[in-house]
Amino acid sequence: MTRVLYLIACAAGPTQYIDDGVRAAQATGWDVCLILTPSAAAWWEPRMQELVDLTGHPVRSRYKLPWEQDQLPKADAMLVAPMSCTTLNKWGAGIADTLAIGLPSEGVHMGVRVASMPYFNQAQAAQPAVGASIAALRKQGVMVLDGPGGYQPHPPKQGDPKAFPWRQALDRLDA
Template sequence: MAELEKPTGHPVRCRYKLPWEKDALPKADAVLVAPLSCTSLNKWGNGIADTVALGLVSEGVHMGVPVAAMPYFNQAQGSRPAVARSIADLRSQGVHFLDGPDGYQSRPPKQGNPQAFPWHLALDAVGAIVSPAP
């Protein structure tokens, strides 16, 4: 946790704060949700915020915080009907979902390569939503 706190100078939140506790984090300029699992995608798309991470992005997108999401799951997981519905629902809420040529392109099962995750595309997308080109 301490290693994660160093770059921002803010504590890492791993639990929901209690109603009387002050928020320890400033408003984000943007949020990147990556690598996004199939399970987390479908929870988020269906409004299930049972973790701090899902709660922050679920609220953030409706509080004016630009949110980008890049998945990491295989083609078999991605072929489920719930996945397409969740992506469409999140896009309709303003989430920049990064898949296909401009993001993560899923692979057949057991052929993923976590080391090749296109972080550069994810970070470029966040930069573009924070500082859009004129």
């Protein structure tokens, strides 16, 4: 039986390499459905068909309209990666104004395994809301992969988006 992963990506540096994340998940046996925040979708707009071809599914970035049918199979797990500071804080506050936040917000309370791995810098991580948002997500059962064993914030202007640890996030999701 094929396992379905919703890979949910925000407008953070590694999203320019989301195809690497898709391939890493596929290599570990996941059928990957890709959901992008509206800003992340804009980054990929000229090359969106590449992602559709790679996943075999439509790439979603907005809520469906009431008369539209679901286009994706049901998720067995969700990985929000890379998760931006903005998405972290909106999600932690319960603001599900994008599909990329709404799906894991509901999913974790419907028995779907949900993990997230942030990607932002140390200055953003110093915001008091960050710790509160991480605590709020963990309290709900979201596996937030930050700090040791996850993604550690990088110094401002010194991130390496190409080196985002997709495989580490997938391994932790599978653990």
